[in-house]
Amino acid sequence: MANIQDFLTDNMLSNLESAASLAIHSKNTEVVSLHLLWALSVDSTSILNQILNKLNISKEALExxxxxxxxxxxxxxxxxxxxxxxxxxxxxxxENAKGLMSANGD
Structure with missing residues (x-):
């Protein structure tokens, strides 16, 4: 994952660290997308929380x-x-997200 870290923001790296902590807490041997989604859902500053709030979706139900x-x-x-x-x-x-970012000029 070394090359992926090159394009991740500090915030995203922090979210991946949180996802790893949640995986360890859950005794899972691998960090999967669900752990990242969980980490984003508990981060009050994440774009996910902004979307959930805007759409009036229960964060608790999602968690x-x-x-x-x-x-x-x-x-x-x-x-x-x-x-x-x-x-x-x-x-x-x-890696797919990186490709989309490049395609969109980000």
Missing amino acids: LEIKSRISKLATSSNVSRENIRFSNELINSL
């Missing part, structure tokens, strides 16, 4: 749904900062 789906992921009692990894799915999503 409950995310937690429910995360609870179905594989777990391990030996998860730590040293052995947590970012899933291929999340890495691919970030």
Whole structure:
């Protein structure tokens, strides 16, 4: 993920760190997009929260749904900062986002 970090903002890197912490808290061995979505939903300054507020969508209901789906992921009692990894799915999503940013001139 080294090359992906080159185009991520400090805020996004912080959100990925939060996602990793949430994955560890949930005892998941991989950080997946759901963990990032969860991290964004609890960050009161995130664009996701702005969208949820504008559309009058319950943040609490979204978080409950995310937690429910995360609870179905594989777990391990030996998860730590040293052995947590970012899933291929999340890495691919970030790479796709990079492509969209480039296509839009961002």
